[in-house]
Amino acid sequence: MKFNNRNVHLGSNVHIGKNVRIGDNTTIYDNVIVGDNSIIANDCVIGEPQHAYYSQEDYTNPETVIGADSFIRSHAIIYAGCTFGKGLNTGHRITVREGAVFGTNCLISTLVDIQGNATFGNYCRLYSNVHICEFSKLGNHVFVYPYTIFTNDSRPPSNNYVGPTVGDYTIIAVHSVLLPGVNIGSNCLIGANSVVSRDVPGFSFAVGSPAKVTRDIREIGSKEKEGSQYPWMYNFERGMPWQGVGFDAWSKQQINSNAS
Amino acid sequence: MKFNNRNVHLGSNVHIGKNVRIGDNTTIYDNVIVGDNSIIANDCVIGEPQHAYYSQEDYTNPETVIGADSFIRSHAIIYAGCTFGKGLNTGHRITVREGAVFGTNCLISTLVDIQGNATFGNYCRLYSNVHICEFSKLGNHVFVYPYTIFTNDSRPPSNNYVGPTVGDYTIIAVHSVLLPGVNIGSNCLIGANSVVSRDVPGFSFAVGSPAKVTRDIREIGSKEKEGSQYPWMYNFERGMPWQGVGFDAWSKQQINSNAS
C-alpha cells in the first residue's frame, strides 16, 4: 500500500543504508544519512533547510543523521543538523528544529515540537504534544507525558535563555511546566499539571503549582503488586534494554562493559 | 478549486458511496467504506495501515468505516480499524489511531489526537487539540474543550491502563486533565484547568487541581436569560437532534422509539 516511490525526492549527497524504505511524497534534502533497516514513512521532510538557506546563496545544508533501525511515521519535519541514534521511533507530525541530539532508542510521539539545540540521552520517551525548548538537557530513560512544556526564558522576552535539566529515569506526568533552568534530579516523579519552579532532588515525588516535594518516590505503592512502584525500572521493562534480564542484571552488565 | 482528482490514490476493496467528493492528494488505503454524500478534503489519509503492516508480509488492512454525510477537513490521519457513524465532522490535521469507535454526528476539531481503542457516543464534540487516551469511554453529547487530556496510567510507566469514563451530556472545559480511571457522571460540568482525580457524581460542577465539587450544576445561572444554564440542553440546540423541537419533546420521542 505504501512505498510506491511516488513523489519521493532525494537531494544530493544523501546516503541511504541497506534495506531502507521511503514512503510516498517524502523529501530528503542534501547531506542526510539514513541508517540500515530504517523506515521513513509518507509525507516526511528530512533535513529541512535551516533559515539561512533562504538568504545565503552559498548555503550548505548541515549533516543530518538518522540512526539504523529507525521508524519515522508520516508527516515528520526534521531539520538539517539533527542527530538521532539508532532505533528512533516517532509518531505523526513531529517537528524537530536544528541541533537536536538524541541518543539511541528514543520515542518522539505525535505532534511533539522540539525547538532544537537540546540534548537527549538514550531511551527517552516524549509523548504526544510535548514541547521542548532550546538548551534543554534530558538524561537517559526520561519519560515526558503529553502536553508538558520545557521553558527557558525566566523574564520573557529576554535574551537570557537557560533550559531545564532532567536526570536519568525521571518521569514527568502530563500537562506540566518546567520553568527555566530548573534541575530535576534522577529517579524523580513529577505529578500531573505541576509547575516546577525550583530544583528537585533525586528520588523525589513533586507535585503542584509551584511543585513541592511531598514524598520519596519509594513510598509510592504499586497498583499491580505489593510494595513500591518506584524506581519504576523494577516494574516496567517493555522496550527497555533490561527487558528479559531485569534491571539489576542489566545495570551490572553496563558497569562491566564501561569498565572494560 | 478542489476536487481536481490530482494525486488521489485508492487502495483495493475501497467502497465509495454515492455523491462522495475526495480532495486532491488524498490517499484511501485498502478496505475502507465511505458512506454516501461524504466529503473527504485534501491531503487526507484514510485507513492508515497499522504497525503490523511494516513487519508482516501477510498483513491485511482492517476495515475502516466512515459514515454517510461526513465531512473530513484536510490533513486528517485516520487509521485502519476505526468506525465513525454518520455525520462525522472534523477540523484539520486530526489523528485517530486504530480501534476508535464513534457514534453518529460527532465533531473532532483541529489537531485532536485520539490514541485509539476508545469509544464515543453520539453527538460528542472534541474541540481543538484534545487528547484522548486508550480505553476512554465517552457517552452521548459529551463536549470536551481545547487542550484537555484523558490519561490512563496512574503509575507511569506501567502496564496497567484504565481510561476515564464520562457520562452523557457532561461538559469538560479547557486545559483539564482526567486522571486514570476516573468516572465522571452524567450532566456534569468540569471547570477550566481542572485535574479530575476522583469520581464526580452526576449533576456536579467540579473545579480545581484536584477538582472538588463546589455546586450542583443547576445552581449556575445563565448569561442569556433568567434561571439556570444547566442542564445545557434546554438552552443550546445548534446542531443537536432536538434543534427546533426542544429537548423534552425529543427525549420523549427517543423513549417512544426505543420502546417500540
Add this chain to the structure above:
Amino acid sequence: MKFNNRNVHLGSNVHIGKNVRIGDNTTIYDNVIVGDNSIIANDCVIGEPQHAYYSQEDYTNPETVIGADSFIRSHAIIYAGCTFGKGLNTGHRITVREGAVFGTNCLISTLVDIQGNATFGNYCRLYSNVHICEFSKLGNHVFVYPYTIFTNDSRPPSNNYVGPTVGDYTIIAVHSVLLPGVNIGSNCLIGANSVVSRDVPGFSFAVGSPAKVTRDIREIGSKEKEGSQYPWMYNFERGMPWQGVGFDAWSKQQINSNAS
C-alpha cells in the same frame, strides 16, 4: 533544494508580487494577494475555501492578503478572508481560520491554531501551539507563550461568545488560560499556568488559578542587569521596531509621525 515548481497550483485572480518564491506542493486558491519579496514554503494552503464552498454553487472565495516581506514556513493552512500586514513570519503547520486580521511583523509559531474572526496589532508574537478563539482582540507587541488558550464561552455550550482583550506590550506566559471576556490591560505580565478569570489592570503581574495580581511589573528585577526587567521594551529589542534606537526614541518618532 526547494522552489522546484513541483505541484504548485494557483487559483484564478491570484496576485503574486515581485520576487516571491513559492515552495513545492503549495496551493494558493482564488483571490489571494501575496506581497513583494515574500516566501511561501512547501506544502502550504493559502486562501483555503470557507465552509460555504462545499454547499454553495455560486461561492466566491473572499480576498486573502499576505503582506510584503512575509515568510510562511511549510504546511500552513490559511483560510480565505484573512489579512496579514507586511513582515508576517510563521512556524510550521499553523492553522488560521477566516476573518483573522493581523497587523505588521507578527510571528505565528508552529502548530498555532487561530479560530478566525480575531484581531491582532503589530509585532504580536504567538508561540508554539497557542490557541486563539473567535472575537479575541490583541493590541500591539503582545507576546503569547506556548500552549496558552484564549476562550470565549463562559457557559459552555452557549451562543454567547465574548473573547478576551489584551493591551499593548502585555506578555502571557506558557500554559495559561484566558477566560471569556477578560480584559487584560497594557504592560502586564501573566505568570505560567495561570487562569485569568477577572480583569487585570495595566502594569500588573498576575499569576495563579484564578490569577491574582501580586505585584507591579516594575518591581520584577532583571536577570541581566541591575534594576527592573519590566516594562520589557527597555531591555529587549531583537526584531522590534526600536532596535538600535531605543524604545523612548522610537516612541517619540511614533508620536511625531502620528501628529504630522
